[in-house]
Amino acid sequence: MKPAKPVESRSAASSTQTATLAEIAREAGVSAPTVSKVLNGRADVAPGTRTRVEELLRSYGYRRRRAEAARSPLIDVVFHELESAWAMEVIRGVENVARDEGLSVVLSESAGRLTPGRTWADQVAARRPHGVVLVLSGLDESQRALLTSRSIPFVVVDPAGDPGADVPSVGATNWHGGLSATRHLVELGHTRIGAISGPSRIMCSRARIDGYRAALETAGLSVDPELIRQGNFHHDMGYRAGLELLRLPDRPTAVFAGNDLQALGVYEAARELGLRIPEDLSVVGFDDLPLARWVGPPLTTVRQPLTEMAEAAAKLVLELGREERPSAGTRVELATSLVVRSSTAPPSA
Incomplete structure (x- = not known):
């Protein structure tokens, strides 16, 4: 033997x-x-x-020795939710890199959970992909150990929480995005500015609302808790939270929504209440999804470079798999930028 x-x-x-x-x-x-x-x-x-x-x-x-780790020509991408145009932008970015490398992409969804189930980790270990990209998700200790023991690198895009110093990640300047969106409304003359955040457990959501608060405080405006609603990044929550804000006795003249889908929910709430955008209400979103250009009126929003973020994550996971020194480091943060369209204007008299 x-x-x-x-x-x-x-x-x-x-x-x-x-x-x-x-x-x-x-x-x-x-x-x-x-x-x-x-x-x-x-x-x-x-x-x-x-x-x-x-x-x-x-x-x-x-850890498996590299020579023993026969990899499948795949990149695994796992989302905590897949049902949005946001996810399509991320998929497009990973596909761009995978296509150039002759790889295919496997998609998984963790049904709203921020950590995929154990079955998923076992399936990934059996597939032995070139790497894993996790979007708004993370891994528990046993899952990290399982992938590490198989020499399967992983990168987190927009980590839900602090991923830890040893976990490669790609994000955007969410705090600055929230700051620039709110500052734009302040500079137009708005003083009562509502906000609809994303889930409080997600780090990018907290950063955006912190940027909103910072812009108000810098301008000498008080942060009114009555004007802040917690959302979930979905259209229906933007609609419900929008109705609550716009039915206040002293309603806001502008709303900063934590993402474009919630901003479109605010559009629907405003129409239902007979308010015109931007004459009666200014609205700013976050993400700059393609649909932001085609709604009426076109949405002012913060551009988050989703496709570029996904490309950076895919390149990083492949570099780690080849045991190369990552060209951009293992903690990547891409810049956001304000895109001004027709949904914002000075408040009416």
Whole structure:
């Protein structure tokens, strides 16, 4: 019988150790082929056994050697939600890079959860893609360890929370975007400016509303909690929150929406209440999706370079997979910019 190949490992104390598959199997109380199945993401292993073996592989810091890591010609992209034009811009960016590299793209959705389920991680490990791009999502510790042990790099786009210093990520200047949107309304003469944020658990959403607050405070305007509504980045929430704001006795003369879809919900609320945009109400969105140019009136919004962000993430994950030094670093932040169209004007008398 041929001796088992040694595996590369690191102890918690960062001292170099060496363990064979056979040694890991003995410690786990299983056979070496079972350890190999777990390592290769095979599904025919009992859950309890898989967990025990995975814990040992993590404790040894095991990583597949590059020569052994035969990769599929794929990039995995996982969204916390797929049903939006926003997602299409991200997909387009990843596709641009994948096409040039001769790779295909696999799409997954975590059904609104910010962390994909365990089944997803096992499927990715079995596919062995060139890398994983996570959008508004993240990984728990066991999922990170599983992908790391298979030498599958991952990059987070618009991380929901702080991804950690060791997690590569791509984002945009969300705080500055919220600041520039609100400053634009202040400079037009608006003093009662409503805001509809995104989910509070998502970091980019909090940054945009913080930029809104900063613009008001810089202009010497008070931040009125009555004028702020929490949204969820969907059109229907923009509509409902818009109705609440516009039905206030002293309604806002302008609204900054945390994304374009919510801004279009505000459009619908304004029409229902007989308010004209921009004569009676100014509206600013965030993202600059293609539809922002075609609504009536065309929407003033903050351009977030979604396609470029996705391209940067795809390039970064491929560089990490090739063990190259990333050309733009592992924490990338692209600039936002205000795009002024016809949905904003000075407040009427």
